[in-house]
Amino acid sequence: HYQPIIPLKPGNARGFEALLRWEHPDFGAVGPADFIPIAEATGAIVPIGLWVFQEACSRLVRWRQSYPTMAGQLMMSVNLSMRQLRERDLVEQLRRILSETGVPPEDLKLEITESAVMENPAETERILANLKALGVHLWIDDFGTGYSSLSYLQQFPIDGLKIDRAFVSPV
Secondary structure (H helix, E strand, O other), X not given: OEEEEOOOOOOOOXXXXXXXXXXXXXXXXXXXXXXXXXXXXXOOHHHHHHHHHHHHHHHHHHHHHHOHHHOOOOEEEEEEOHHXXXXXXXXXXXXXXXXXXXXXXXXXXXXXXXXXXXXXXXXXXXXHHHHHHHOOEEEEEEXXXXXXXXXHHOOOOOOEEEEOHHHOOOO
């Protein structure tokens, strides 16, 4: 599924966030909170994540072809799991997918949870620097759910934060 990213000023969609959903033949719609932790624990999240990157980039290319007047405005946002972040060939896999699909790196935004970033800060800083060198945008997702501070995050090459919904939703 793709959630549109709409600017606050009236206008067209700026891009989309790829959201993984599972339609189980017996149980119906299974939410990501139910299957992502299992995929993460078993390592299945790595091939699933690569498939999501490939599909999201391919979809972005198709949308750009279908709506040429918006082509330069559209970007794709994809979540990157803790397990994916630790994969030694992550940067090369992303580089390959971007090259195969023709999506410029600056049109891809990777969202990484605060807890994934803070698990091993020194190693994460190195990985994020390599991703940033690729040219993609890096955002912290669900900020405020962990124990980091804004001052601590300054050491990472992060482009932005997505504040956890608990801070913006009514109780």
